[in-house]
Amino acid sequence: MGNVLKQISDCIVNMEEDEIESLIQRAVKSEIDLDSVYIQGLKDGMVRAIELFDKKIYHLPEVIVCADTLNKGLNLLKSFGDINKKSKGKIVFAVVKGDTHEIGKNIVKIMLEASGYEVIDLGVNVDSTVIIESAIKEEAQIIALSSMMTTTMIEMERVIKELSEKNIKYKPHVIVGGGCVSKKYAEEILADGYSENAPKAVKLVNRLIGGKK
Amino acid sequence: MFLTGDNAYDVYENPQKQLEIAKLMDKTFPSDFTYSFCDGIIFCETIGLEVLKPKKDFPSVLNHPIVDLESLSEFSVPDPYTSGRMPVNLKSLSLIASAIDKPLYVSIQGPFTLAVQLAGATHLLRSIIKDPEFVEALLAFTTETVRRYSVAAQKAGAKFISISEPGAVTLNPERFDKYVVTNVEKIYGDLTCWKSMHICGDTTELLENMLSCNIDAISLDQIMNYEFVKEKIPSNVVLIGNLDPIDLLGRGTTEDIRKETIKLMKIHRENDNYLCAFGCNCLNDTPVENLKISINTGRMSYEELDKIKIRELI
Numbered sequence: 112m113g114n115v116l117k118q119i120s121d122c123i124v125n126m127e128e129d130e131i132e133s134l135i136q137r138a139v140k141s142e143i144d145l146d147s148v149y150i151q152g153l154k155d156g157m158v159r160a161i162e163l164f165d166k167k168i169y170h171l172p173e174v175i176v177c178a179d180t181l182n183k184g185l186n187l188l189k190s191f192g193d194i195n196k197k198s199k200g201k202i203v204f205a206v207v208k209g210d211t212h213e214i215g216k217n218i219v220k221i222m223l224e225a226s227g228y229e230v231i232d233l234g235v236n237v238d239s240t241v242i243i244e245s246a247i248k249e250e251a252q253i254i255a256l257s258s259m260m261t262t263t264m265i266e267m268e269r270v271i272k273e274l275s276e277k278n279i280k281y282k283p284h285v286i287v288g289g290g291c292v293s294k295k296y297a298e299e300i301l302a303d304g305y306s307e308n309a310p311k312a313v314k315l316v317n318r319l320i321g322g323k324k
Numbered sequence: 325m326f327l328t329g330d331n332a333y334d335v336y337e338n339p340q341k342q343l344e345i346a347k348l349m350d351k352t353f354p355s356d357f358t359y360s361f362c363d364g365i366i367f368c369e370t371i372g373l374e375v376l377k378p379k380k381d382f383p384s385v386l387n388h389p390i391v392d393l394e395s396l397s398e399f400s401v402p403d404p405y406t407s408g409r410m411p412v413n414l415k416s417l418s419l420i421a422s423a424i425d426k427p428l429y430v431s432i433q434g435p436f437t438l439a440v441q442l443a444g445a446t447h448l449l450r451s452i453i454k455d456p457e458f459v460e461a462l463l464a465f466t467t468e469t470v471r472r473y474s475v476a477a478q479k480a481g482a483k484f485i486s487i488s489e490p491g492a493v494t495l496n497p498e499r500f501d502k503y504v505v506t507n508v509e510k511i512y513g514d515l516t517c518w519k520s521m522h523i524c525g526d527t528t529e530l531l532e533n534m535l536s537c538n539i540d541a542i543s544l545d546q547i548m549n550y551e552f553v554k555e556k557i558p559s560n561v562v563l564i565g566n567l568d569p570i571d572l573l574g575r576g577t578t579e580d581i582r583k584e585t586i587k588l589m590k591i592h593r594e595n596d597n598y599l600c601a602f603g604c605n606c607l608n609d610t611p612v613e614n615l616k617i618s619i620n621t622g623r624m625s626y627e628e629l630d631k632i633k634i635r636e637l638i
Contacts, residue, residue: 126453170496172452179450211376211384214445214494236376236386261570261607262381290490290525291604295571 115141116151119184123156124163126176131184145194153188157181157225165310171218178221198229200320203251203283205242206235207266212259215289219255219309226313239270246274246283252320255312258289267292268300275301284319288312326608327352331379335361336409342416343423350424352612353619357429357484360416362605364433364488367469368441370408371399381608388444393458401468404476414480421481430482431522432474435466435507437491442466449494452503459503467507471514478517486520486543487511493525500533512538520564524604531556546570546603551591559597566603567618574607578617583637585621589629 115138122131138148160177163169169177188194202223206216213235220230231249233242246254254274258264267287274282284303287296297305304319306312327348335341346358365383369375374386390396404410421428433441439462440448451459474485492504512519520541521534527544534542535558543564544553550566557563567573572584585600592598600622606615 128454167496170499171494172449172499175446175450176453179454209376209378209381209384211386212445214440214449217446260382260384261574261605291570293571296575299575 116143116147116155119148119152120156120159123153123177123180123184124159126173126180128176128180128183131180132187135184135187139188139191145188145192148188149185149194149196153181153184154225154227157221161222161225161310171214174218174221178225181225196229197227199227200253200316201229201231201249201251202253202255202316203231203233203242203246203249204255204257205233205237206257206259207242207263207270208236208238209266210258210260210263211235212257212289215259215309216255216257219257219288219306219312222309222313223255223316226317228316239266239273242270243274243277247277247279250281251283253316254283254285255316256285256287256289258287258292261291264289264291264296267302271300271302286312286315286319327612332361332382333377336363336366337412339412339416339419343419346420346424350426353615355619355623356426356599358420358424358426359429360413360420362431363413364431366409366413367402367433367438367466367473370402370410371442371469373442385441388442388447390442390462391444391447392455393461396458396461396465399465401465401472404473410473410476414476417477417480417482421483427483427518428481429484429486430477431486431488432470432477434487434489434492434504434521435463435470435511436495436504437489438466438470439463440491445491445494452499463503463507467510471511474511475514478515482517484518484520484541485515486522486541488522490522490524493523493527493530495530497529497533500530501536505533505537508537520562522564522604535561541599543601544603546572548603550588554592554595554598557595557597562597562599563592563595564599564601567601567622569602569604569606569610573602573614573618574610576614578613581614581618582621585618586624586629586632587634587637589622589624590632590634593626593629 119134122134160174164174204216204220220232223230233245256267256270258267271285286304287302288306294305304315306315335345342360345361350358365375368385375383376386377383487508489504492500518540520543521539522543524545526547541562541564544566546566546568548566554563572581589600
């Protein structure tokens with residue numbers, strides 16, 4: 112059992128996208144429960160990949176391909192039944208209206224998911240109303256906003272203002288980041304948190320919702 | 325845009341309007357150079373990407389259609405003299421260069437950043453590992469696009485061309501050399517005007533690689549510590565920057581701006597190769613007075629600068 116799970120984990124780290132499905136099939140055939148395949152195989156591999164990124168052995172292209180490999184394996188694994196991913200919390204993530212730069216959001220998303228959070232990815236150029244309605248519908252604990260342009264960061268303030276006007280019992284925290292966004296700006300617009308890069312974004316989310324649902 | 329009430333395309337499509345704006349900019353914010361209106365979208369628009377065109381903001385791309393060799397083969401390198409809006413823009417550059425007696429500065433998107441726009445950042449980075457042949461072909465396409473346009477801009481009167489490569493901040497130094505240095509050198513090699521490179525974000529690890537290019541000047545983001553950076557800049561390269569355009573110029577007081585500008589100039593007092601400027605693009609709603617105080621302070625003489633004591637700035 113351990114052997115195939117280790118192979119799945121290694122497959123993620125080594126970015127062997129063509130091999131991942133056959134390994135998942137082998138694991139399922141061996142009657143290993145789906146949760147173990149996910150946690151000890153797929154997720155373990157992605158955590159190891161991010162550790163390599165932290166050590167500057169891997170860079171963004173490697174992290175993206177590791178995540179591609181994980182997602183391919185996960186899609187197949189899901190076809191065998193429900194997986195209890197034991198989400199640490201739910202995050203609605205968007206690049207704000209007027210801005211189409213996706214890279215920052217995608218990297219933070221990969222790292223949040225590897226850290227056990229469920230991320231609802233709304234994509235780029237997303238209207239404030241759509242972001243807020245999605246967060247309410249999904250009962251998200253966090254709204255994460257990204258902007259890479261000085262001209263669109265004002266949309267972050269709009270989301271925070273519109274959210275504050277909503278009469279809802281539990282308001283999600285709003286965290287912000289992106290090339291042009293600073294800690295000072297985040298404080299000015301009353302964001303609940305700011306992060307300058309992806310690993311720090313994970314730490315910020317851990318601090319804000321403490322791994323609780 | 326807030327000075328005249330025009331939207332971006334009113335200006336892009338009208339050389340006379342470009343000249344009018346350049347004159348107004350020069351009168352309101354006099355600097356060492358004259359400028360055309362920022363046009364970071366011209367390559368993507370000419371190549372045929374779908375573009376978001378807000379009324380009071382700069383345009384940006386909405387789709388990234390070039391994802392493999394097959395889709396790349398459907399596009400051709402634009403001719404700056406016949407393709408899309410490029411001839412109109414060259415006419416604008418020519419008008420400004422001949423009407424304003426200052427060197428014309430033109431910022432041009434670099435080949436890697438253009439590739440990011442065409443393929444999407446995530447997909448391009450993924451392809452570095454999964455489809456390196458596509459990445460090489462795409463960069464050959466974007467390099468030739470940027471090279472042809474840069475040469476045409478120089479012929480139109482540009483005296484200072486800055487290649488802007490913000491997308492390259494996602495690369496590690498080895499890949500930066502392979503995908504950026506190699507290609508921008510092909511462009512710089514065909515230019516005789518002053519040449520510069522600008523990259524936003526944290527470029528600490530890329531600084532040496534940037535400096536290995538054949539450049540006359542380098543411009544870095546406001547997050548870079550110029551006290552540290554200046555030690556690494558050779559005397560024949562001008563360091564440009566790096567006042568914070570957001571928290572300082574956009575939201576600071578005029579007194580804060582004056583102090584920070586003076587502090588930055590004092591850091592470089594002994595360096596002949598320093599040009600006081602902003603770290604990146606300003607916010608659209610930056611107060612006019614903030615820009616004026618920054619520019620006026622940045623242009624003060626050494627005599628005036630030396631009279632100001634550091635303790636007065638605390």
